[in-house]
Amino acid sequence: MTWMKTAAAFGIALVAATNTASAAGQLNIYNWGNYTSPDVIKKFEEKYDVKVTITDYDSNDTALAKVRQGGTGFDIAVPSQNYLPIWIKEGLLLETDPNGMENFKNVAPDWAxxxxxxxxxxxxxxxxxxxxxxxxxxVYKGDINTWGIIFETPEELKGKVNVVPEMNDVMFGAIKYVGGDQCTADKTVLKKVRDLLVAAKPNWIAMEYNTIEKMGAGDFKATSDWNGSALRQRLAHPSIHYGYPKEGFVYWSDNVVVLKDAKNVENAKLFQNFIMDPEIAAGLSAFHRYANGISGSDKFMPKDMEAAPEVNVPEEFKSKGELQFMCPPEAQALYTRIWTELQK
Incomplete structure (x- = not known):
């Protein structure tokens, strides 16, 4: 997609080819809710004679906590890139070497x-x-390209705003809104963030993940959100639009990994290889409405995503985006203290 090269300076990995074989059995996937294409799963099941079971989670923290407990029965999970180093460091993952799989040649250089x-x-x-x-x-006719919608809510939206309770997303937005830098541990800045959030919360109606349904139903009139979710909302309700906060926003990626204690390792590897096929990657995007990191998938993507502003960052906002990463422990501890207070 058009913003991929602005997200980060990624290198290019060497590609080696390996052959994959079909294997009957099961595959247990642990993934974000409302994020997995039933059609793609059906194709995988039919191709490899594998029965797939999907269990949903609602946040990176939920998924990480669950997997840390062990004995989940899950084979695959889909953490975001800022959390993935934690999974690797803690030994929660199996080293499956996707870089040697047959379809790895399709991974875009920016993401290899x-x-x-x-x-x-x-x-x-x-x-x-x-x-x-x-x-x-x-409902609101003013500028939507600002975190002010969330943190200094306009009168028309007070009591009608939702905040998706993903701590690092909210903290990033609040830090940018007060003029700080991603991952700052500056207590002067974070005092401003804390005060901003505490003052903003009474203007929110909820802190929920279920934005597609509730924005569509009119229960929420505005929400912090992910771009693919906003695209799905607009396609169903043309009055809903996605704003890129001029104060700064993050680029993120979610990635398929195999758990260290997976019971169906070969089927999990088959699935990793399967979704690096351009047509399959496009099928996933057609459902969740996000871009993907697979070259050639654009030929199979839905037409309504080709020029969608939710997927293709407008030129005027590209310089405002930063790749999201996990902040150092000192900063994370301070954010958690603020977040815990906000939950009270």
Whole structure:
């Protein structure tokens, strides 16, 4: 997609080819809710005679906590790139070497050798996106390209705004809104962030993940959100539009990994290879409505995504995007303290 080269300076990994064989059995996937194409799963099941079971989670923290417990029965998970180094460091993943799989040749150069998984020893791309705001423009006619929608809510939207409770996304937005830098541990800046969030919360109606349904139903009139979610909202309700906060926004990616204690390892590897096929990657995007990191998938993508502003960052906002990464422990501890207070 058009913003991929602006997200980060990724290197190019060497590609080696291997053959994959079909294997009957099961595959247990642990993934974000409303994120997995039933059609793609059906194709995988039919091709390899594998029964797929999908269990949903709602946040990176939920997924990480669950997998840390062990004995989940899951084979595959789909963490975001800022969390993936934690999974690797803690030994939660199996080194499946996707860089040697047959379809790895299709991974776009920008995503073949990322900092969060050098050489792609553990993960393959699932989806790429941004974090911004979705707004019902029938209710609010002002500028939607600002975190002010969330943190200094306009009068028309007070009591009608939702915040997706992904801590690092919210903290990033708040830090940028007060003029700080991603991952700052400056306590002067974070005091401003804390005060901003505490003052903003009374203007919110909820802190929920279920934005597609509730924006569509009119329960929410604005929400912090991911771009693919906002695209799905607009396609169903043309008055809903996605804003790129001029104060700064993040680029992110989600990636498919195999758990260290997976019971169906060969089927999990087959799935990693399967979704690096351009047509299959496009099928996933057609459902979740995010870009992907697979070259050649554009030939199979839905026509309504080709020029969608939610997927293709407008030129005027490209310089405002930053690749999201996990902040150092000192900063994360401070963010958690603020976040815990906000939950009270």
């Amino acid at each position: 050798n990322p900092e969060f998984d050098p050489g792609r020893k553990y993960s393959v791309p699932w989806a790429l996106g941004t974090v911004g705001v979705a707004v019902n423009t029938e």
